[in-house]
Structure formats: C-alpha cells, structure tokens
Amino acid sequence: MTEQGILYIVPTPIGNLGDITERAVKTLAEVAAIAAEDTRHTRKLMQHYGIQNDVFALHEHNETQRVDAVIERLLQGDSLALVSDAGTPLINDPGYVLVHRCRERGLKVIALPGACAVTVALSAAGLPTDRFAFEGFLPSKPQQRRAKLEALKIEPRTVVVYESPHRILHTLADMNVVLGSGRQIVLARELTKQFETYLNGTAAELLQVLTDDTNQQRGEMVLLIAPAQSEADVRDGPGEAAKRTLLLLLEELPLKKAAAMTAKIHDERKNELYQWALENKNNE
Template sequence: MAEAGILYVVGTPIGNLGDFSPRAREVLARVDLVLAEDTRHSRKLLDHFALRPRLQSLHEHNEREETPRLLARLQAGESLALISDAGMPLVSDPGFFLLRAAREARIPVRVVPGPSAVLAALAASGLPSDRFCFEGFLPAKAAARRAALQALASETRTMIWFESPRRITETLADMAAAFGAERSAAIGRELTKVHEEILRDSLGGLLAMLQAQPEKCRGEMVLVLAGAEKGAASAGEQDLDRLLAPLLQALPLSRAVAVAVQISGLPRKQVYGRALELKES
C-alpha cells in the first residue's frame, strides 16, 4: 500500500507489458496522483491493467511551473507517482526538478525499479559492460553532433545513446569518422517488442547494413559503442594532429589553436589541450 507524503518513481514497460511488475501496479493503483509525460499514452497502459488513478501531465514545458504545486501536495500528505512513457523515469525524461525539490524539502522518495532500454541494450550488445556511460540523445544538428562525438574520442568506457531512426545512418557515418569505421558497435531496435532485433557489427558494417536494408531504420533505437582502447588515438584525434602539426610550426600557440578551431569546428578547449600536448612532446 502506498504511504502518504511520498514521491514514487515507477518504472514501466519499454515494450512487453509482461514486464510491468506487481509492485509497480500496486503503487499506481493507490497513489493520489500519477504524473505522466503523455497522459494519453500512459492511460492506455493503465487501462490495460484496469488501473484508474488520477493522471496529470508533467513534461519539459510545464515541469518548472508545476513543481511548486506538486510539492505542496506532497507536503500536505498526498502520495504521488512519477512515470515516463516507457522505462525508468528521469532517464532522458522529465522529472528532475520535482525530484530535486522533494529531496530539498526532505520528502521521502521511493524508487520502484522497472525495465530500462539502456541496460537491456547494453546486456544484449555483447560489448564490455563492466564500465559504461549513458550519453542520452546526440544533438540533431550535424555540426553540434560531430563536436559532441569528438569530445568523446578518448572515452574508454562503453557508450550508449538513444537515437532517432530518422538520423541513425547520419549518426553512424559521423561516428565512423570520429572513432574509426572498425570500432565495434550494436543497435538495439524495438527492444522487448514483437520485432525486437539486435544488430552487431563495426560502425562501418552497421552503416552499410542499414543503407542496404532501410526497413531496419524503423522503431525505437538504442546505440551501443565500444570504448577506445587505452592509449589509442581515434580517427578524429589523428585528423586533429595532422591539422595542428604544421600550424604549430608556423604560428604561435594561441593563433594555431584559433585557426584549427575555425577549420575543424571542434571545441576550443579540446583543440587547446591537444595543442599543448603536441608542443610538450
């Protein structure tokens, strides 16, 4: 039974309704209010299990405005549950401002664990899972996306992203340029659903596969990438070194960095750091 004055963070299925835990259903049946990113989507899930709690939208456009009112309800002794459209709330989903406010107000927060697309994709990828990092969504614009990838050029942990099927081939091409086409990767497509598929290959191999079979560019996708080998320079780092070497010979450090930033589009901090390393070596 849900306790009063508690904020519950409740995991929901990412596809297969059989993954909806009994504890999650019990909590959602008894709280005073369920906060959902899309109430129409969540109502279908709740109706399937004959759950009829009060629903309210909480999304990126109203979270800051609604948090004080929701906090007041919690302080008055009501119990609230936060859910997302699929999987665990707060993972690239709204809810952070409310959760932080509840913690600061010393309101108990209880997590009801559930399915996670991030962990499901990692487990199925066949890539190292002892150390990994979740990077959310990459920027939609090409220049910003490439800069974000370049900033991860030396990351040795396995990396995980959510990606839109509309951009998956562009992202794979940018990753092949930044990390090398031979870097091992996997795509978890439609995880736990009827058409679930795990695609495993190199970045170049996955790109060729999706270009040849565009029907695989459909559904919700999680992209998993092997980390860099320790001490190995990525393709992006090698390109930067080739750009910086003659500039450092001909120009003062600050000017060489400025020119390299203008040409490459990379963050100045990254270029400056690499320029210092090359100077010292």
C-alpha cells in the same frame, strides 16, 4: 500534524506490456494521483492493467511551472507516482526538477526497479559493462553531433546513446568519420518488442546494413559504442621499455621467470612478453 506524502518513481514497460512489476501496478492504483509525461499514453497503459486513478501532466515543458503545486500536494499528505512514456523516469526523461526539489524539502522519494532501455541493451550487446557512460540523445545538428563524438573518441568506457529513426543514418555516417573503421558498435532496436534486433559491426558496416534493409531503420534505437582502445591494446607487442628490460633479465634468468618479472615491472602481459622473446630468439 499532517503526515507527508511519498513520491514514487514508477518504471513502465519499454515495449513488452508484460514487463511491469506487480509492485508498480499496485503503486499506481493506490497513490492519490499519477504525474505522467503524456496523459493520453499513460491512460491507455492504465486501461490495459485495469488501473483507475487520476492523472495529470508533468513533462519537460511544464515541470518547472508545476513543481510547486506537486510539492504542496506531497506536503499535504498525498502520495503521488511519477511515470514517463516508457522505461524508468528521469533516465533521459522528465522528473529531475521534481525529485531534486523533493530532496531539498526533505520529502521521501521511493524509486521502484523496472524496465530501462539502457540496462536492457547493455545486458545483451556483448560489450564491456563494468563501466559505461550514458549520453542520452546525441545533438541533432551535424556539427554539434560530430563535436560530441570527437569528445567520446577516447572514452575508455562503453558509451550508450539513444537515437531516432530519422537520424540514425546521419549518426552512423558521422561515427564512421569520427570514430574510424576499428570501433565496434552495436545497434539495439525495438527492445522487448516483436522485432527486437541487435546488429553488431563498425559504423560503416551498420550503415550498409541499414541502407540495404530499410526495415532496420524503424523503431526505438539504442547505440552502444565499444570503449576506446588503450595504447597497450593497439600497439604491436610489448612496449619498448619492457622489451629492453626483458633482454637484460634474460642474460641472467630463464625466459619464464624473466617474462614474469618484466610483466610486473612494466604492467605488461606475461604471455605476450614470453612469445615476443621466443620470436626474437628465433629471428636472431
């Protein structure tokens, strides 16, 4: 019985050619062939690293048609590598159909760790990273883009999207209208490359920066949107129910203890309650 081949998911650099791993180079050299989103781009990359191997095209326009042939090669014992133009395959790149079919057929799939613009941008943007939502590219049509932004307006996680240079001004303008002036946004541009830049501000502020300096409109872009603020974050001081509880407890307890108990009951901030009580007392 022929031993089945393995499909390797191999990340490639998103800019800096030094960001490929030794394991990735070794895998690309040893597999029977490489499935590439753009064979011309991949051959240039292989030439840089001195890799000699067969390359065939597997992209969004032919993946469904070619998947059976790729599966057959794996079943016959050929191990293959899947690469995209840059970064980690399947992260807003082709490959889902192939990997899904491999899993259905019980074929082994091994993903190598490596470069990914999403995680690079999140690591350095200064926004919360414990939870995030990746949305790929926003719709190109204005009405659909604004509808998508409306849906993300109350998203409690950091939102990560890709954007192209020719749409960045339109997208920031829509973000300004839909998300308002209080939402923090980070524009990460040309990641790992010579002119890597992080711009931080509201949509209106970023729009002004890019309008004033057209160089900031160039290159590969990642936009990160800060999480929507909760009701507790945007209101001025403790909630009304917590205030009433605190005033009642203050009739029997010292301020510090009353604030601590109220904080537990209403899931409020103890220091905020303490400060509010002090200010309320001084205003009497």
